Amino acid sequence: xxLPFPLAPAPDDASAERGRLLFAGPITFLKGVVAMSGLxxxxxxxxxxxxxxxxxxxxxxxxxxxRKALARASNTPGRTQEINFFEAGEDLYLVDLPGYxxxxxxxxxxxxxxxxxxxxxxxxxxxxxxxxxxxxxxxVKPVDEEIMSLLDSAAVTxxxxxxxxxxxNEETRNRVLDQVRGKLVKHPAxxxxxxxxxxxxxxxxxxxxxxxxxxx
Numbered sequence: 001x002x003l004p005f006p007l008a009p010a011p012d013d014a015s016a017e018r019g020r021l022l023f024a025g026p027i028t029f030l031k032g033v034v035a036m037s038g039l040x041x042x043x044x045x046x047x048x049x050x051x052x053x054x055x056x057x058x059x060x061x062x063x064x065x066x067r068k069a070l071a072r073a074s075n076t077p078g079r080t081q082e083i084n085f086f087e088a089g090e091d092l093y094l095v096d097l098p099g100y101x102x103x104x105x106x107x108x109x110x111x112x113x114x115x116x117x118x119x120x121x122x123x124x125x126x127x128x129x130x131x132x133x134x135x136x137x138x139x140v141k142p143v144d145e146e147i148m149s150l151l152d153s154a155a156v157t158x159x160x161x162x163x164x165x166x167x168x169n170e171e172t173r174n175r176v177l178d179q180v181r182g183k184l185v186k187h188p189a190x191x192x193x194x195x196x197x198x199x200x201x202x203x204x205x206x207x208x209x210x211x212x213x214x215x216x
Contacts, residue, residue: 004185010207016209035116036119048096050100050158053099055133057096058096065088128215132159134163135163136196148189158187
């Protein structure tokens with residue numbers, strides 16, 4: 001019997017090349033948004049990246065785009081309260097959502113950005129997929145399930161990307177994959193393939209590029 005939520009197959013040569021080309025051109029920071037009124041025009045498709053603090057989101061975005069400092073990691077978990085938009089050529093927005101969990105901010109500020117996040121996810125017609133980053137050393141945490149439930153309610157398809165895969169051995173990897181699969185069966189918006197990545201080693205980066213290129 002096939003496993004639920006298998007690892008995504010390696011892209012074929014044509015898909016891999018489309019992914020490479022998509023990220024080979026200019027990629028620039030456009031703006032940080034703190035209110036729905038500040039969102040850029042919905043004139044192209046976009047994908048967003050969500051993950052709890054310190055999951056390696058900035059490193060993944062930098063590896064994906066081949067830029068060393070495009071997305072800047074904050075030293076303080078939960079510090080970034082903006083939705084950051086990056087332009088990848090003329091056809092794609094990459095959207096970096098604020099890290100969730102351990103928000104080192106007053107409750108009123110946290111509630112404000114949570115409202116913004118819900119509004120963005122529910123109302124952005126050009127959003128094709130959310131990538132939910134999960135640390136491969138720890139699996140799905142309760143705070144991850146909160147964002148997954150939010151994506152369920154917003155009817156936004158999300159795909160789990162396991163980060164830091166180079167930090168674990170095969171036995172731990174299999175155990176964590178089983179745990180993640182068990183959690184995802186409860187989420188109707190979950191895309192039925194997992195991606196395993198290492199920003200440090202480059203593992204899975206070409207696969208993720210190909211997945212994004214295939215959404216256009």
